[in-house]
Amino acid sequence: MKTLSRLRISLFVFALMGFVGGAGAQPFPNKPIRLVVADAPGGAPDQLARLLAQRLSEQLGQQVVVDNRAGAGGAVGADYAAKSAPDGYTLLLTTTAIYALLPNLRKDLPYDPVKSFVPVSRIATASNVLVVNVSVPANSVAELVKLAKDKPGVLNYASAGVGTPAHLAGEMLNLLADIRVTHIPYKGAAPALTDVIAGNAQFIITSPIAAGAHMSGGRVRALATTGAERNPALPDLPTIGSTIPGYEISQTWGIVAPSGTPPDVVKRLSDEIVKAMSAPDMKERVLKTGAVPVGDRPADFEAFMANERQRLGDVIARSHIVLTE
Numbered sequence: 001m002k003t004l005s006r007l008r009i010s011l012f013v014f015a016l017m018g019f020v021g022g023a024g025a026q027p028f029p030n031k032p033i034r035l036v037v038a039d040a041p042g043g044a045p046d047q048l049a050r051l052l053a054q055r056l057s058e059q060l061g062q063q064v065v066v067d068n069r070a071g072a073g074g075a076v077g078a079d080y081a082a083k084s085a086p087d088g089y090t091l092l093l094t095t096t097a098i099y100a101l102l103p104n105l106r107k108d109l110p111y112d113p114v115k116s117f118v119p120v121s122r123i124a125t126a127s128n129v130l131v132v133n134v135s136v137p138a139n140s141v142a143e144l145v146k147l148a149k150d151k152p153g154v155l156n157y158a159s160a161g162v163g164t165p166a167h168l169a170g171e172m173l174n175l176l177a178d179i180r181v182t183h184i185p186y187k188g189a190a191p192a193l194t195d196v197i198a199g200n201a202q203f204i205i206t207s208p209i210a211a212g213a214h215m216s217g218g219r220v221r222a223l224a225t226t227g228a229e230r231n232p233a234l235p236d237l238p239t240i241g242s243t244i245p246g247y248e249i250s251q252t253w254g255i256v257a258p259s260g261t262p263p264d265v266v267k268r269l270s271d272e273i274v275k276a277m278s279a280p281d282m283k284e285r286v287l288k289t290g291a292v293p294v295g296d297r298p299a300d301f302e303a304f305m306a307n308e309r310q311r312l313g314d315v316i317a318r319s320h321i322v323l324t325e
Contacts, residue, residue: 028088028265032063035255036084036092038077040070044207047289048124048253049093055276073163074098075109082116086260088269092117094256096165096312099305104313105163105323114309117256119301120266121273125252126291127227128169129234131211131220132203133196141224141243144203148179155181158192158201163323166192168312169205169226169249171319176244196220207251208233209290226250233290252308253291254301270298 035053039045046068053064069077074097084090092098094117103113130141136155138144148155157173159166162185170183184201186192189210196204197219204211205226214220224240225231228248241247255273257266276282277295286293296304315321 028268029060029062031089032065033060033088034065034067034084034090036067036069036077036081036090038069038071038074038092038095038098041068044126044209044251044289044291045093045095045253048286048291051282051285051289052093052123052255052273052276055279055282056272059272059276073102073105075102075106078102078113078116079110081256082111082258084258086258086262088257088261088265090258091120091269092256093123094254094305096251096308097163099254099256100308100312101163101165101168101316103309104316105321116259118259118261118266119298119305120255120257121270121277121298122252122254122294122296122301122304123273123277124286124289124291124293125227125250126207126289127225127229127231127239127250128166128205129208129211129215129225129231129237130169130203130205130223130240131196131215132223133199133201134218134221135199136202136221138223139221141238141240144223145177145179145244148177148181152180153182155203156184156201157181158184158186158196158204160189160192160206161185161187163316163321165249165251166205167321168315171321172247172249172315173205173240173244175315175318176247193220207290212290231290232287232292249312252294252304254294254305266298 035049037046037049049066053066056064069080078098081090081092132138138147157170174181189206192204193206193210195201215222222237225234225237226240227250274295277293283293
């Protein structure tokens with residue numbers, strides 16, 4: 001009888017352990033997810049993050065909360081995400097500036113820009129638009145290049161600051177068109193565009209969202225877009241690459257997680273993001289922001305980021321761009 005009682009007690013204990021273990025191993029996700037945006041509220045990264053967060057909240061059955069942590073060109077938010085627990089409950093909306101520019105501009109980052117993260121999915125991409133002051137005698141990229149060659153050192157282009165995508169876009173134009181247009185950095189895209197409208201700078205390569213009202217109002221003239229293909233939001237404009245072979249620079253956004261996040265969690269998140277970005281209504285909403293939805297697998301996103309780091313790093317090196325702040 002004692003042996004039987006002990007056996008029953010042992011079986012009960014094992015059953016209890018199994019119940020507790022099963023209760024602890026709840027499927028992902030079982031609590032809210034934090035989506036870090038290394039940018040201020042209202043910008044393109046924030047808009048995309050909120051669209052994605054809303055859709056993922058519906059698909060996952062758990063709230064996805066956007067956490068804005070702006071500063072240092074994206075390094076503040078990236079550092080916070082990199083040092084968060086690698087469990088899938090903290091994600092980072094990474095940008096061209098974070099995964100491609102900062103690694104080539106700053107050697108003192110408090111995290112490893114490559115090894116600190118694992119890719120989840122690219123979510124969207126957007127080509128910018130080259131707009132000139134209305135007094136500039138150029139109606140095409142070819143005419144702008146000819147003007148720059150005929151009057152070297154006379155033309156200026158504005159950007160949101162040293163090392164920003166707009167700066168890189170201007171320097172890529174200098175390199176590939178073999179011209180010398182002077183860069184004028186501003187503290188933000190808005191004052192840069194304002195000075196182009198005023199004629200203090202001759203052109204800027206900026207977001208169609210920022211320039212749209214000024215283009216339709218006749219305050220600036222749009223010449224071309226920066227992507228490999230025509231921007232769906234501006235289908236009548238040619239690409240710069242159709243005039244200058246090899247020219248292509250777009251802003252791209254994606255989701256990464258802290259290094260060490262379990263592969264099954266990364267796969268679940270990637271699957272859900274691909275599903276979200278392929279939904280017809282989601283595509284329509286993203287297109288209205290001026291971006292084109294993507295949604296790809298971790299390996300594809302990783303290869304894309306590596307190529308952009310190298311490609312844009314070459315532009316930075318050849319243009320001798322150095323952060324002074």
